[in-house]
Amino acid sequence: xxxxxxxxxxxxxxxxxxxxxVPMVVDVPASRxxxxxxxxxxxxxxxxxxxxxAVDWKEQGLEVVARVDNLEDGISLMxxxxxxxGVNNCASLTPVYRGANWMERECFDMFGxxxxxxxxxxxxxxxxxxxxxxxxxxxxxxxxxxxxx
Amino acid sequence: MLDVNNTTRVEMDWSGPERLQxxxxxxxxxxxxxxxxxxxxxxxxxxDVDAVIGYLHRCHxxxxxxxxxxxxxxxxxxxxxxxxxxxxxxxxxxxxxxxxFEVPKRAQxxxxxVAELQRIASHLLWLGTWCMDMGGALGGGATIFLYCIRERExxxxxxxxxxxxxxxxxxxxxxxxxxxxxxxxxEQCRSTIDRINSRIDEYEQMLVDxxxxxxxxxxxxxxxRELAQDVGIAGPLLRGSGxxxxxxxxxxxxSYQDFDFRVPVETDGDCYARYRVRxxxxxxxxxxxxxALDKLPAGPxxxxxxxxxxxxxxxxxxxxxxxxxGPRGEVGTYMxxxxxxxxxxxxxxxxxxxxxxxxxxxxxGHKVADVVAIMGSVDPVFGEVDR
Numbered sequence: 001x002x003x004x005x006x007x008x009x010x011x012x013x014x015x016x017x018x019x020x021x022v023p024m025v026v027d028v029p030a031s032r033x034x035x036x037x038x039x040x041x042x043x044x045x046x047x048x049x050x051x052x053x054a055v056d057w058k059e060q061g062l063e064v065v066a067r068v069d070n071l072e073d074g075i076s077l078m079x080x081x082x083x084x085x086g087v088n089n090c091a092s093l094t095p096v097y098r099g100a101n102w103m104e105r106e107c108f109d110m111f112g113x114x115x116x117x118x119x120x121x122x123x124x125x126x127x128x129x130x131x132x133x134x135x136x137x138x139x140x141x142x143x144x145x146x147x148x149x
Numbered sequence: 150m151l152d153v154n155n156t157t158r159v160e161m162d163w164s165g166p167e168r169l170q171x172x173x174x175x176x177x178x179x180x181x182x183x184x185x186x187x188x189x190x191x192x193x194x195x196x197d198v199d200a201v202i203g204y205l206h207r208c209h210x211x212x213x214x215x216x217x218x219x220x221x222x223x224x225x226x227x228x229x230x231x232x233x234x235x236x237x238x239x240x241x242x243x244x245x246x247x248x249x250f251e252v253p254k255r256a257q258x259x260x261x262x263v264a265e266l267q268r269i270a271s272h273l274l275w276l277g278t279w280c281m282d283m284g285g286a287l288g289g290g291a292t293i294f295l296y297c298i299r300e301r302e303x304x305x306x307x308x309x310x311x312x313x314x315x316x317x318x319x320x321x322x323x324x325x326x327x328x329x330x331x332x333x334x335x336e337q338c339r340s341t342i343d344r345i346n347s348r349i350d351e352y353e354q355m356l357v358d359x360x361x362x363x364x365x366x367x368x369x370x371x372x373x374r375e376l377a378q379d380v381g382i383a384g385p386l387l388r389g390s391g392x393x394x395x396x397x398x399x400x401x402x403x404s405y406q407d408f409d410f411r412v413p414v415e416t417d418g419d420c421y422a423r424y425r426v427r428x429x430x431x432x433x434x435x436x437x438x439x440x441a442l443d444k445l446p447a448g449p450x451x452x453x454x455x456x457x458x459x460x461x462x463x464x465x466x467x468x469x470x471x472x473x474x475g476p477r478g479e480v481g482t483y484m485x486x487x488x489x490x491x492x493x494x495x496x497x498x499x500x501x502x503x504x505x506x507x508x509x510x511x512x513x514g515h516k517v518a519d520v521v522a523i524m525g526s527v528d529p530v531f532g533e534v535d536r
Contacts, residue, residue: 023470049381051503053496055485065483065496067470071378071394078470099381102506110210125203125535134211135494141215 003075006044010077013039023067023076030081034091037066040077041096045070049099054111056137061085062111066093066100083113092118110135168196173520175204181278182531186508186520193516198509202502205535213495218244218462223319228497229533230316231274234267235475236533237321242402242471243484243495244323248464255448256325257404262338262441263311263320264403264473265434266304269345271476272427272434273301276352279525283365293352300348303341310334323462325451335442342435349431356424366420370511370523373418380510381503384478385430386527388414389422396474408440420526427528460490477501477528499533 003024010026011018013036018024028036040046046068055063066079083090092115093100104115105124112133115121123130132139174185183204189197209228213221225240226233238260245252252260277297305315312318312328320326356362372382377390387394395412397405413429415422456462464486472481481498504527512520 047375047378049379050479051381051481051483051496051498053483055494067483071392071399074399097381098376098379098510099503099506102502106502123203125206127203134208139211141211 002073006070006075006077009043010036010039023078025078025080028079028081030083030087030090033064033079033081034093034096036079037068037093037096040068040079044075044077045073046075046077047071049093049097049103050076052093052100052103052107054107054113054135056111056135057082058137059085061087062113064090064107064113066103068097088112089114089116091116094118109133112136167191171517175201181524181529182534184505184524184529184531184534186512188512188517188520190517195512195515195517195520198512200505200508202505202531203535205531207536209497209536210495213240213492215491217459217490218323218464218492219456219459222321222323223317226317226319227532228499228536229475229477229480229501229530231530231532232267232271232476233317234263234320235473235480237318238264238403238473239471239475239480239482240484240495241321241323242473243469243482244462244464244492246469246471247467247484247486248323248462250324251452252325252403253449253452254404254446255329256450256452258441258445259326259330259450260321260403261405261408262438262445263308263318265437265441266307266338266342268434268476269342269431270301270304272431273297273304273345275427275476275525275528277301279522279528280356280362282521282525283362293355296348296352300345303344307334307338307341310337322451324453325449327451329450335445338438339442342438346432346435349428353428363421365519365522366424366526367417369420369515369519370526371418372507372511376507376510377418380507382478382507383500383503384475385423385426386504386507387478388412389426390418391416396472396479400472402471402473407444408437410437420522423526463488463490472498475500477504477530477533479503480533497533497536499536501529501531501533502536505529505534 007018007024018026048069048071050067050069052066057063062083064081069076090113092104104118107113108121109123109125110133169190171188171190173188175183185201187199188195222237222240225236228236277294280293281291309315312320372390374391377387393414398412410433413426415425466486466488468485470481470483472479478500480500483496484492485494487493512523
């Protein structure tokens with residue numbers, strides 16, 4: 001599949017116009033997150049799972065961002081979904097990409113996003129007893145925390 | 150075959166169908182930093198792995214939100230401290246893409262030269278430590294390690310002459326590079342890479358006929374093409390699994406399209422394939438450096454006037470994902486600017502983090518001793534895993 005076909009087919013699936021540019025930025029409704037990721041992998045051929053993260057847009061809530069690539073045809077998708085204000089649940093991509101496992105654990109660790117159906121959702125970089133999620137904008141840089149031991 | 154699902158866990162035993170839990174690390178000599186693997190063993194075979202990371206976590210992503218575009222590049226070195234040039238590179242590329250900065254041709258070539266020197270230095274450290282991990286069978290304990298460190302030292306000397314620092318540089322800045330090469334540096338660089346080129350032949354001779362080395366690497370830790378992409382491993386690991394992809398060629402940045410080089414690919418996906426890829430990359434890196442030194446254009450090394458304050462670089466609103474092909478694969482920064490002097494959000498895509506995530510998929514079924522060989526072939530740097 002070439003980039004133009006991918007752009008058109010994703011656009012018609014989601015009923016939106018997908019802008020030109022590399023990577024292709026695709027805004028996905030949260031309810032179709034896993035479905036679109038599966039389509040990206042199986043139909044567009046984006047088999048390379050690059051990364052997954054989130055952005056805290058303060059009062060507008062969290063946005064989960066994932067990048068997947070079709071290395072053979074040079075197609076890159078930046079999939080984004082806005083979870084909405086006060087919502088921190090998101091569908092997990094682990095059934096689609098095995099690489100999502102650690103990335104979603106990191107995203108949970110740093111932003112507190114709960115990925116439904118994740119097989120092993122626990123902190124990965126911070127210790128188990130850590131309070132709060134540091135990459136949230138509400139988390140102060142100098143938040144005091146108890147001594148290590 | 151072992152039935153991994155039909156076992157019971159006991160405290161300590163070594164025979165029969167019981168499982169033994171063994172803790173490896175975080176202070177294990179072959180952990181290449183601080184990494185803890187909780188291995189579930191059945192006899193001497195590993196049946197499950199829980200990888201524990203985060204010991205070196207400094208929250209670079211939060212830190213980058215507090216530092217300006219002029220301040221952070223030298224801090225970026227500290228993510229992957231074995232290949233500090235690469236991390237700085239990824240950061241400034243993202244900022245330049247958002248701010249639409251032109252980078253002078255000379256600066257682009259200098260960036261390529263240091264990035265390739267860094268690749269050689271990093272691969273040397275990988276080869277030395279990996280061979281040492283696999284023990285005395287490889288030509289006498291620490292022999293290869295010391296040889297590799299000797300050569301790496303020469304490259305660090307080059308960096309010291311260029312920047313003044315040996316490990317963490319601050320060489321890159323948004324819009325160019327900070328230092329131009331001093332007199333005589335190009336000649337010193339040429340003689341260093343010539344010497345390393347001949348020494349690489351020497352290492353290969355030590356290893357290629359070594360039955361122990363082959364036994365410990367061939368067919369060990371096989372990553373299929375499909376698994377490699379699904380987990381998102383990159384660099385020599387990806388190319389060792391038969392995926393012909395190199396960002397320098399597939400999405401050139403910083404004038405890589407000006408140079409002729411080959412992208413080595415192996416199809417076996419085992420430790421030996423990854424070894425072969427990296428050994429070929431040494432020679433390609435040397436070739437790129439030679440070409441860049443030959444064609445190095447004259448001109449300025451930065452496209453913007455010097456700063457009077459660290460908060461002077463302001464980028465327009467926007468976002469970019471910039472990536473470079475580091476020694477360990479795709480190092481990327483996903484940067485969002487809100488129009489101020491600092492990023493609103495920045496995500497490090499550390500190559501080592503994604504590469505390390507392959508371990509739980511490939512280690513089960515191997516012996517404990519193979520864990521060391523597989524770990525080393527992944528070449529993780531924990532500064533970049535934990536960020």
